[in-house]
Amino acid sequence: MRTPLITRKGFRQLQQELDHLWRVDRPETTKKVTWAASLGDRSENADYQYNKKRLREIDRRIRYLSKSIENLKVVDYSPEQDGYVFFGAWVEIENEQGKTLRIQIVGYDEIFTRKDCISIDSPMARALLKKQVDDEAEVRTEAGHFVWLIKSIEYEK
Incomplete structure (x- = not known):
């Protein structure tokens, strides 16, 4: 669901x-x-x-x-979110190979029109939630186990 x-x-x-x-x-x-x-x-x-x-x-x-x-x-931006990854955050992440992504965590209905969004229900988003800059997020999917380093967190205010 x-x-x-x-x-x-x-x-x-x-x-x-x-x-x-x-x-x-x-x-x-x-x-x-x-x-x-x-x-x-x-x-x-x-x-x-x-x-x-x-x-x-x-x-x-x-x-x-x-x-x-x-x-x-x-869900609107709240100042209490600053510094942590929550819904609506723009997160820049980097994997072990040096590949960098900049993604926004959004709702299911928003992911189809944009390439830079992931659903709040995705394994990646679940792994990123409540993390801070320089934290590592371990993402476990059917494709394997991946580790991503959080480089930056921003919100649209």
């Missing part, structure tokens, strides 16, 4: 996506379906079939976003 947390920025993005789907995408697609249906035989009408499928996808996404937004808890 995933943790129902989200950053303020991520919450705004989900709201904007939902608003865009309702006010722009769905009305446009509905018009296209209506126009294509008026042409006659729907079984051989590619425009009708495609836009009907697109409308189902839009409705599915609207239902998902509506439910998600209702259940999510927005």
